[in-house]
Amino acid sequence: MKTEFTFGDIVSVAGYENRIFYVDAWREVKATDEWGVSEYVEFELTDAINGEFLDAYETDLRLVCRKQFAEDYLLEYDETNYPEPSGGAFHIADIFPTLPSVESVAELGKGLKKVASDMSKKKAQEVSKEIDGLLDEYNDNMRLYETFGDAEYKTKADVVLAKLRRWANRCRN
Structure with a gap:
């Protein structure tokens, strides 16, 4: 096809x-x-x-x-107002169909602080892993380009480099 x-x-x-x-x-x-x-x-x-x-x-x-x-x-490309990813969306109403008591909200607050800390550590690990993967992909494509001279490898490396630049811009902001 x-x-x-x-x-x-x-x-x-x-x-x-x-x-x-x-x-x-x-x-x-x-x-x-x-x-x-x-x-x-x-x-x-x-x-x-x-x-x-x-x-x-x-x-x-x-x-x-x-x-x-x-x-x-x-x-x-203007990234202003670019939509957020849709994969991780959830709605509080799905979790709490009725309003919880004041006491349970206080207990949830304590637990959420710990969860937020754990989530930020996990997110940092995921970002690090993704950037490492992109760097590996870039290096692999550049080695293949230098070895075989096929422009498709250079194009793939350029695409990965553009992704890495966007990551760097997001980290600066």
Whole structure:
């Protein structure tokens, strides 16, 4: 199957307004059921700003920028009011359908301080692990580029470098 998108392209996705994603991979799917055979392409995407992962169908994608212009596009991209990732959302009303007593709220407050401290440590470890992974990916792609001279490895390394720059900008702010 031929697709109009390629690795490193920046796309928008229906239902994820005001967000942009890198095309990381795609797979050709051939499904057979009692009504027949259907073939389609699924894409694996990474949010270009916050790194959230997403799977989407080709019909839901719209090209924003080709991979060779992606780094320049992102350097000029205005991240103001960029939507937060949707994966970790929860609502207090789901946890407390009725209002708790004053005493139980006080006890929760004590527990939440400890949980917040533990969560911030865990978040720092996750961020460190993600940055280490990006650095490894960048180094691997640059070694492959230097060894084989294939421009696709350089493009992948540039995409990773852009992600690292965004991490650095977020850490400064």
